[in-house]
Amino acid sequence: MTTIVFSDRDGTINKDENYFLGSKPNWRDQVSFLEGVIEGIRMINTIPDSYFFIVTNQAGIALQGPEFDLLTEKRLEEVNDYILEELKKRSAKVDGLYSCPYIDLDYVKRSVERGRSTNPDYVKDNHPDLKPNIGMIEKALQSLNLDRNDCDIYMIGDRITDVKMGLNAGGTGILVESSKTRERGDVEKVQSLQGKTYIARNFLDAAEFILKNTNS
Numbered sequence: 001m002t003t004i005v006f007s008d009r010d011g012t013i014n015k016d017e018n019y020f021l022g023s024k025p026n027w028r029d030q031v032s033f034l035e036g037v038i039e040g041i042r043m044i045n046t047i048p049d050s051y052f053f054i055v056t057n058q059a060g061i062a063l064q065g066p067e068f069d070l071l072t073e074k075r076l077e078e079v080n081d082y083i084l085e086e087l088k089k090r091s092a093k094v095d096g097l098y099s100c101p102y103i104d105l106d107y108v109k110r111s112v113e114r115g116r117s118t119n120p121d122y123v124k125d126n127h128p129d130l131k132p133n134i135g136m137i138e139k140a141l142q143s144l145n146l147d148r149n150d151c152d153i154y155m156i157g158d159r160i161t162d163v164k165m166g167l168n169a170g171g172t173g174i175l176v177e178s179s180k181t182r183e184r185g186d187v188e189k190v191q192s193l194q195g196k197t198y199i200a201r202n203f204l205d206a207a208e209f210i211l212k213n214t215n216s
């Protein structure tokens, strides 16, 4: 069976301080990898017949105002390419990356409450690529010509939507604990989910969990 590991980007692979990475001219300086990430990806890379993908929701693309002028789809691509390059330099192999620039109506509402305006072109309620929907996972599987039923799927992320995405794909959802996940109560929420879940201390712990599972 092929093992396919998916990971969220911001807050899971790289540090996220509400950066909206790519929105500032010095965005490259804001890219820093979280503890255990490089080692964890390398560990995942050692699993026989396995692939590793990054899947990311990028709501910043849909936000409007001077703060977000620089954060275009082109910039998003540059940021993604830069992250992939930096990982590659560190011998952490990524087989692909998919991002979703759309937001749903709930996100619009929350943005308006924060005084932010949104670009109607990017408002797509329940878009298949919006987590916890599994559009991006399906795209990755299609690129490999693989069927979901023939794969062992894992999804690692710092939000409950990441965990739910893994479960929705028939796989295992892994929450990487951070101060933010605790603040939001995501740990408790994940514990109450039905299905295969794991709460990891960090990315490396998540990778070790996956490695152990594939060996058993």
Ligand SMILES: [Mg+2]
Pocket (backbone or CB within 6 Å): 008, 009, 010, 011, 012, 157, 158, 159
């Ligand atoms: Mg995240």
